Amino acid sequence: MSTATPVVELVNVTRRYGKNYAVRDASLAIHPGEVVGLVGDNGAGKSTIVKMISGYIEPTAGTINVQGKPVRFGSPREARAAGIETVYQDLAIVDEMALWRNFFLGQELHRNVLGIRCLRVKEMARICDEHLAEVGLTSVESSHQTAATLSGGERQSLAISRAIHFDSQLLVLDEPVAALSVRETRRVLDAIGAAKANNLGVLYIDHNMDHVLPAADRIAIMHRGTISRVVHKGDLTVDELADAVAESGTTAADNGG
Numbered sequence: 001m002s003t004a005t006p007v008v009e010l011v012n013v014t015r016r017y018g019k020n021y022a023v024r025d026a027s028l029a030i031h032p033g034e035v036v037g038l039v040g041d042n043g044a045g046k047s048t049i050v051k052m053i054s055g056y057i058e059p060t061a062g063t064i065n066v067q068g069k070p071v072r073f074g075s076p077r078e079a080r081a082a083g084i085e086t087v088y089q090d091l092a093i094v095d096e097m098a099l100w101r102n103f104f105l106g107q108e109l110h111r112n113v114l115g116i117r118c119l120r121v122k123e124m125a126r127i128c129d130e131h132l133a134e135v136g137l138t139s140v141e142s143s144h145q146t147a148a149t150l151s152g153g154e155r156q157s158l159a160i161s162r163a164i165h166f167d168s169q170l171l172v173l174d175e176p177v178a179a180l181s182v183r184e185t186r187r188v189l190d191a192i193g194a195a196k197a198n199n200l201g202v203l204y205i206d207h208n209m210d211h212v213l214p215a216a217d218r219i220a221i222m223h224r225g226t227i228s229r230v231v232h233k234g235d236l237t238v239d240e241l242a243d244a245v246a247e248s249g250t251t252a253a254d255n256g257g
Contacts, residue, residue, distance in 0.1 A: 004031050004032050005031075005067055005068045006029035006030055006031050006065070006068070006201070007030055007031065007032055007066070007067060007083070007169040007170045007200075007201035008029075008030050008053060008064065008065070008066055008084065008169070008170045008201060008203075009027075009028070009029040009030070009064070009065040009068075010026055010027055010028045010029075010049070010052075010053075010062065010063075010064055011027055011062055011063040011064075011065065012025045012026070012027055012061070012062040012063070013025070013026045013027070013049075013052060013059045013061070013062035013063070013064065014026070014059060014060050014061040014062050015048050015052060015057065015059055015060050016060040016061075021225045022045055022048040022225055023045045023048045023049060023052070023059075023225045023226075024224075024225040024226050025062070025226065026045070026049065026062075026222075026225070026226060026227045027227065028049075028220050028227055028230070030170060030201040030202070030203055031201060032169075032199045032200070032201055033196055033197075033199045033200070033201070034196070034201055034202070034217050034218070035192060035196055035202040035204055035215055035216045035217050036201070036202065036203050036204065036216060036217065036218050036219070036220060037204050037205075037206065037212035037213070037215065037216030037218070037219040037220065038203060038204065038205045038219075038220050038222065039205075039206065039207070039209065039212055039219060039220070039221055039222070039241070039245055040221060040222030040223055040245060041223070041245070042207075043224075044222040044223050044224065044225070045222050045224070045225040045226070046205050046222055047174070047205075048225075049205075049222075050086065050172055050174050050203075050205060052064065053079065053084060053086075053170070053172055053203070054073075054076055054079050054084060054086040054172060055073030055074070055075050055076040055077070055078050055079030055080075055084070056076055058072060058073065058074070066082050066083070066084070066169065066170075067169065082169070083167065083168050083169030083170060084168065084169065084170045084172065085159075085162075085163035085166070085168040085170070085171050085172070086172040086174065087156065087159045087160065087163070087171065087172065087173050087174070087176060088174050088175075089174060089175045089176065089178050089179075091155050091156070091159055093147045093150075093155055093158065093159070094147060095146060095147050095148035096146060096147075096148065097146060097147060098125075098143065098144050098145065098146055098147075099128055099132070099140065099142075099143040099144070099145060099146070099147060099150075099158060100121070100124045100125045100127075100128040100143040100144065102147050102158065102162075103124070103127075103128040103131070103143070103158065103161070103162050103165070104124050104128070107166065108124065109123055109124050125142075125143045125144060127165065128143035128161075129142070129143045131161040131162070131164060131165050132157070132158065132161055134161065134164070134194055135157045135160055135161045135164070135190065135191035135194045135195075136157065136187060136190040136191060136194070137154055137157050137158070137161070137187075137191075139154070140154065151184055152179070152180050152184055153177070153180050153181075153183070153184030153185065153187040153188050154184075154187065156173075156176045156177070156180075156187075156188045156191065157187055157188060157190075157191040160173075160188075160191040160192065160194070160195055161191065161194075163195065163200065164194065164195055164198045164200065168200055169200065169201060170200065170201045170202070170203065171192075171195050171200050171201070171202045171203070172202075172203045172205075173192070173202065173203065173204045173205065174205045175205060175206055175207070176188050176192075176204070176206075177189070177206065177208070177211055178206075178207075185211060189211070189214065189215050192204065192215050193215075204216060209238045209241045209242050209245075210238055212241075213233065213236075213237075213238050213241055216233055217232070217233050218230055218231065218232050218233065219231050219232075219233070219241065221244060221245050223245075229244065231244065
């Protein structure tokens with residue numbers, strides 16, 4: 001276990017809707033340079049965890065710490081300003097825009113020429129090209145091509161490379177390889193490895209144990225809103241992890257929750 005301060009830590013976090021608990025007393029820490037998998041059946045609470053960390057909803061109780069300090073996000077913008085970058089399966093990427101435009105969208109570089117604010121296009125294109133190569137996107141000929149030319153895995157890799165460049169603290173990946181081919185999945189997993197090598201913490205949510213286990217250092221198992229177990233990479237095979245998820249659900253149900 002790392003002794004570094006977690007980039008993000010959930011401490012007894014609860015989210016309730018009326019009398020119904022979506023998440024209950026969940027605690028989990030993600031450290032720099034660590035990939036933590038989050039697995040569980042549909043309705044286990046994974047998406048609610050993502051929404052709380054990403055600033056879409058606030059916890060009903062408990063604390064979210066970023067770099068050891070408690071935070072309360074009122075919006076996704078606030079979470080992003082704190083260094084939390086969330087990448088969803090349906091990415092907010094503009095097909096008609098060049099890759100470098102998507103890469104720097106909302107954070108463009110400018111220079112003043114005779115009092116006129118101009119985009120530093122060459123510099124942004126160069127930076128984009130370098131980061132795409134870093135995450136293994138060697139199939140891209142130029143960052144001037146449009147995002148419409150990218151495959152699903154390449155789009156995910158573009159979003160991950162952006163998070164690396166803008167010094168994100170935590171990268172939250174919500175089902176990033178759903179419906180992707182084996183080759184495309186490998187591309188995204190390589191990009192996750194690049195994020196880890198750049199000392200980002202990564203929270204990786206997926207249903208597929210074959211994808212999570214190779215990528216994650218630790219795996220948190222959720223059932224009915226609780227984190228019932230955390231296992232380390234190497235402790236379990238893929239089949240054993242799948243069995244652990246099923247057994248966790250059975251145990252929680254037997255105990256009333």
